Amino acid sequence: MSTNAHNFPARVPIPVEPLTPFVAGVRKKAALGSRPMHKISLEVPKVGLSDICLSYRTQSEERLLALDHINLQVKAGEFLCIVGPSGCGKSTLLHLIAGLHQQTSGEVLIDGKRVQGPGTDRILIFQELGLFPWLTVGQNVEFGMKMKGLSKAEREEKTQYYLRLVHLSQFKDSYTHQLSGGMRQRVALARALATEPDVLLMDEPFAALDAQTRDLLHDELERIWFETGRTIIFVTHNVREAIRLGDRVALLTFRPGRVKREFPIDLPRPRVLEDTHVALAAREILGELREEINRSLEVEYNVGVKPHVEAGVEEQI
């Protein structure tokens, strides 16, 4: 007779997620080249956009549809890039996810829960950064934690940590106007990370930088993404940048913004902008993007003759 017969069934080992050591809330051990093990839920995506529509009234009282039934799902720890011609509403989409604006219909879901206004679980890095000029670099990084009500000691420790992460420790007491463009970018990144959001929303953050600085920041962003395991939604108009960084690239159409296609990018990391595989992947996406750009040119310049983007222009896109 089994002694177990009337007892509870033998314990089935429950798969437990391995505990990853956290230092200041950040995954400690992670090396470039090996994808971090993120808790990936099969059912509930980290960020879910379902049927997002946004329309607004123009000055001439017309109703303009800016976003048209956007459906996108982003897994935890995924790096999603959104590309599209200017005016496709990609920045607006980030504002909606951040909860800074309200969509006309549809839902933004974080872990399956509906977003109601801004929250520190998702931090947006604005295109203009929005660093506070009246605060020092350290105080800027500290700001979100201060709003959260963290103790002074804890804030100080984390500020140090995140400034070191973006290599700006020596500039803690500088004001933002004393820094270069690339350094300001890194302050914004540190400020966003310091609130320890699950989702990082980045709105063309490197558009205004020179090529060298941008390459450097691509490397750093990728490294920080590995180290912190955040989910990142990255908006850009630069297709190669999107391929350089993204696990997946979503292409939006020009006005109204719709998801035209999604391209999974399965290239090994770290990728190099000049790599032929990157160029090949870019060509495919660019082909589709060009149609949208031509449509946008037709509308914006209101020309009868169909304008087209010449082959040489590709490099700048």
Added chain:
Amino acid sequence: MKRAARLIVFYAGLLALWTLLAELKIWPPYLFPTPWGVSGALYDGFKDHSYWIAIAVSMRRVLIGYAISVVLGMILGLGVASSKFLEETMGGLLVSLQSLPSICWWPLALLWFGLSQNAILFVVVMGSLLSVTLAMEDGRKQMPKIFGMAGRNLGASGLQLFWYVLLPASLPFIVSGLKQGWAFAWRSLITAEMLYLSLGLGQVLMMGRDLNDMSAVIAVMLLIIAIGYVVDGVVFKSMERHLQHKWGLISST
């Protein structure tokens, strides 16, 4: 240096002209005092402490009154700037009220507060409140929207957002309004003090008139100008400089 030299020449000339006119004795000295008569009055006034007391009393009043209007003005200004309805309704009212000289509130203040310090404070507040309010409203509108959004994005809301983001972000845009508010507060105070036995500079000024002591009148006028100028030129200038420096609006030389 050249500028300093020009200033010295200008004021020396002015002083010489004053001395000449006084020496010509076109008018009797109780109507047109000499420079040394005025400096004598200043010396006596400070020596018997009456000017010190008057300055202390007046400064205390203007600081209290000004502080009240800054706080109220910021709340009002922000309110008006953040609501389209308030802007359309209150905004117009505030602008039209600004054309009313603050001393016109004096009769009202007397009835409401009696012949007291509070009546004077009321006039001071009414004098400077509107310029602070309008400045705040304007500053809130000029302030780049990104700061408010960034603040909300980082988890600030309500009072926190106001105190840590909106207020510091709009400071460079409201400093000139705060300065104007100060000037109005100072003028309103002196005017109100002249109408009521109150120990302040305004009263000392009127006392000079009552005693037919024109030297004392001019001496107090000089004091009023000097205090107004010092606060404006030293306090607000350095505040402006500091802000511009911090924001990187001027080079850090």
